[in-house]
Amino acid sequence: MKKFYVLVVDDDKEICEMALNMSNDREDVVVFTATTNEQALSLIKNNFFHVACIDLLSTDGDFKMIFKVLNERRPSCKCYLITGKAGDKPINLLLELLIPSCPRIEGAIDKCDINYTNVILDMADTYFKNAKVINSVDILYEEIKKKKTRYLNGHVAITSEEVEYLLSYIFGQRMNFTNKNSYNDIEQIITGAQLVLLSGGRSKSIVALAKAKTKEVSIEDFYTVIKISPIDDIKEEINRYKSYVKFMVGLSSRVELLDYVLGDTLGAVCYSFAGKPSNNIKNISDVFREKQDQAKIYLKKLFDVNTKEWMADSNIKQEKDILKYFKNKYKFNHDDFKKNIKTTIELCGSKNEKLHNILENVSKKVGVLLAGGKIRETYNSCIVHGDMNSNNVIIDENIDPKVILIDYSDTGRGPIAIDFAALECSLRLDVDTGDLSGDEYDFYLCQYGYEKECTELFHRAGDDLPYWTKISKLLFKLYCNNFKFATKEEYLITNVLWGARVCNVKSVRHSERLRILLWIASLLDQLII
Incomplete structure (x- = not known):
């Protein structure tokens, strides 16, 4: 059952009791009452309200403070004054003066009217009429x-x-x-x-x-x-x-x-x-996990149609210092990344010498890359989605599949390869992560081996390589097709920084972080730092 939630703040206990009677008469109307500001603030903190009614002449302090708190913490709540003189001209003039400082005030309710609660019930009925x-x-x-x-x-x-x-x-x-x-x-x-x-x-x-x-x-x-x-x-x-x-x-x-x-x-x-659309809608993350070949169709459609205008030559500009972009845009912290590498080494490197050596090299090479001048050279920028991970690409799997993007909170000007980097990272997380136990270390080393075999991104992957390597090569091909300014070096650097950024996400599991670090290792192997 849908319910309508009301807050009444009045130091007159009889007024509060009248309000509570609404809950007795109507199961779909839930009333909370407070006779002090302290009680009101506690209720506001812990409960959602559709309507709040505040006594104009509360003896417990400034009623405007309650409105201010509601405005800051419960902005969806409609606010009304309770007064014994709601129809008087002086009260209306007072409301006109108050509204600039308390813009949340919708109006006044006359508590001297024995039927004043009917005003609140009318609000509830209006809500239920439109509620779905x-x-x-x-x-x-x-x-x-x-x-x-x-x-x-x-x-x-x-x-x-x-x-x-x-x-x-x-x-x-x-x-x-x-x-x-x-x-x-x-x-x-x-x-x-x-x-x-x-x-x-x-x-x-x-x-x-x-x-x-x-x-x-x-x-x-x-x-x-x-x-x-x-x-x-x-x-x-x-x-x-x-x-x-x-x-x-x-x-x-x-x-x-x-x-x-x-x-x-x-x-x-x-x-x-x-x-x-049809009723067969999913995000491309599910397509990756199921290792569907249709992923190639969806990605081609995404980058050959939907984003073409984003990537038009007229939108391309040259910017300096891609590391600065990541720091400003995504709050990327190099020190946190180094700590995460160290933690991963401590977790699994001591149990596998090969992994230990690979991760140590990642730590050294990343330090050189981020401290060097190469990463601060010019890079090409255009309008980008900014967070094109696989969960933000939605597919409608009908005869003529539709591909849409959601979540534009990071959309703006950014490195031309950044949307491809987000999908490259998602691809590896969606397809190739497991638990860190037993022979799992050998599994991750095997994936690193495939990354090494797949390093020459211009060449076509063989049929014996894993699913994700073929999708990875397609993404790089689409990147090259969309930009005449595309360079392999810029693609690699953007991928390294995106992977480092994801490694810093607290919700990423250790096994996922290890998989990303091995991807970064293969990217760094291709860069001349």
């Missing part, structure tokens, strides 16, 4: 809880109610639409959605396929992709989508950011396929 039935909210919330330490801002707790609010809002009145081209002038009124979790990888985001349900007049269901992320990430993505994608990039003809909503700690964005 969202299945699988609990599944998404459980995934979010697994990444909870990345979401908490230290002030408020994440709740399942907030997640439901985001999804209900996305599929509520903001997405009641008429799509004349696809639906033959039949008005599509969305009544709810069924969510299917897509693999979200190691990022902060939760990604799901959403099958929107419509009224019986609908001839088809409507599919979208939903992403839930920390609120600041969503704000950044919206800004970058508008700046770099919507009006500048050919991708906008293939993917559209339909809508977004901001909650208290989280935000959600909704992406659409062009036209109606």
Whole structure:
């Protein structure tokens, strides 16, 4: 059952009791009350609210402080003053004075009116009228809880109610639409959605396929992709989508950011396929894991069609110091990378002499590379996605497959090889990582051997080489085809830095870090440092 959450702050206990009676009369309305600011702040920290009603003449301090805290920590909550003189002209004048300093105030409620709670119930009824039935909210919330330490801002707790609010809002009145081209002038009124979790990888985001349900007049269901992320990430993505994608990039003809909503700690964005997709939608990470040959088709389509305009010669510029770019853009820390190499050596190098020697060489060569002048020479830049890992490439596997990108929070100008590097790294993590135990060290050494065999990236991989080597060669070929300025050295350096950046991600397992370091080792073997 959907519920409507209300906070009432008033030092008059009778007013609080009247508010609590709403919960007794309506199971779908949940009321929390506080008679002091301290109680109110505790409730705000730990609970999600649709509406907050604050006493104008609280004896416990400045009521504006409560509004300020709500504005900072629960920005999705609608705020009202409770006063005994809501209809008086002086109160209306006071509201006009207060609103500039407390912009969250929606209006005033007269608590002297014996039916004042009906105003709140009317708000609840309006909410329920527009609210949609969202299945699988609990599944998404459980995934979010697994990444909870990345979401908490230290002030408020994440709740399942907030997640439901985001999804209900996305599929509520903001997405009641008429799509004349696809639906033959039949008005599509969305009544709810069924969510299917897509693999979200190691990022902060939760990604799901959403099958929107419509009224019986609908001839088809409507599919979208939903992403839930920390609120600041969503704000950044919206800004970058508008700046770099919507009006500048050919991708906008293939993917559209339909809508977004901001909650208290989280935000959600909704992406659409062009036209109606099939129900066989996945990200390319799943394609890699299943070692499907169709990956070649999807990647060719991605780089030969969707990103062509990004990579146009007119967008190419020369920049200096690619290391500085990684430090500024991704907060890359060289010292952290060296510590991670050392930790990996301590974990497995002592048990395998060959691995120990390879990792020691990585540490030395990386130190020379990052300290030398080569990495600070000019490099070519263009508009890039900025985080094209395999979880952000969504596939619709119909007869004419569609490929879309999601998550534009890092989109902007960057090294021309960076999107290829993100996929190269994902490819190795998706296909070739396991647990570090027993003979696993020999397995990783074998992968390093294949990396060595695959070092001449211009040559075609033999049929006896692993799946990922063939995809890796294709990525390099697509890189060369897209840029007349493409160089092998720039590709290798970008891949090294991307791999080093991923090694610094705290959620990366030791086995995954080892696999990346062996990839970096093969890249460094090809560089003349």
